[in-house]
Amino acid sequence: MFTSEQIATFSDLEYNLYNYVINHIDKVIYMRIRDLAIETHVSTTTILRFCKKVDCNGFSEFKIKLKMYLEQQADTPTLIDGESSLTEFLERTLTHDFELKITEIAQVIAKAKHVVFIGVGSSGILAEYGSRYFSGLKKFSLYIKDPYLPIHGQYLEDSITIVLSVSGESRATLSQVNQFKQEGSIIVSLTNKADSSLAKMSNYNLAYYASAEFLGDTNLTTQIPVIYLLERLAKTTYQEMSPKQK
Known part of the structure; x- marks a missing residue:
């Protein structure tokens, strides 16, 4: 109000x-x-x-x-059950072109020296999860949940920044991504829509198109697709790195 x-x-x-x-x-x-x-x-x-x-x-x-x-x-909204959300997402994304896009992004991540995850709110929690999951698969990563954390350019040299945002329109996130991009970091974004501001300013974008859900001002859009994409990217990145480790 x-x-x-x-x-x-x-x-x-x-x-x-x-x-x-x-x-x-x-x-x-x-x-x-x-x-x-x-x-x-x-x-x-x-x-x-x-x-x-x-x-x-x-x-x-x-x-x-x-x-x-x-x-x-x-009003009590009718919430979408998790099974329907996951089925809807998988039907849209498990295509040959989407698989190629994931592989392409994983190849870029595998070559980078640093991986930094960014997110605010629930996306910040998933940024922490993504960082831990990637690190578990031998790609050491960091996460940032504070959009105002000072970042110096030398730490972003030869880096990949993976940005999580449902709307892709958060001003704080967009400002931080702009700073990272100016410092030379490659931007990979996971957003709900491919036409968001964040998606358009990214080098690579994975859009999952989950049905948006709100309870008042609280965004309850499912994050199941984000977890799937993070794990899939991490495992594909590990496979791209494997030949170098033998």
């Missing part, structure tokens, strides 16, 4: 108004503007200014959006 950008613009009075609305949404949607002004000890002008800051033309539109938000929170 309220974005962090909007909240950052609030005055002290507007913060008080915001806190009251958050704690009494079910009551506010039936209030008149004068009633809310009395309850929060602010003027109607302050309320109208507050409504404008949250992209509403007036108090009536603000109450409508509040009601829609409540209805959205009350």
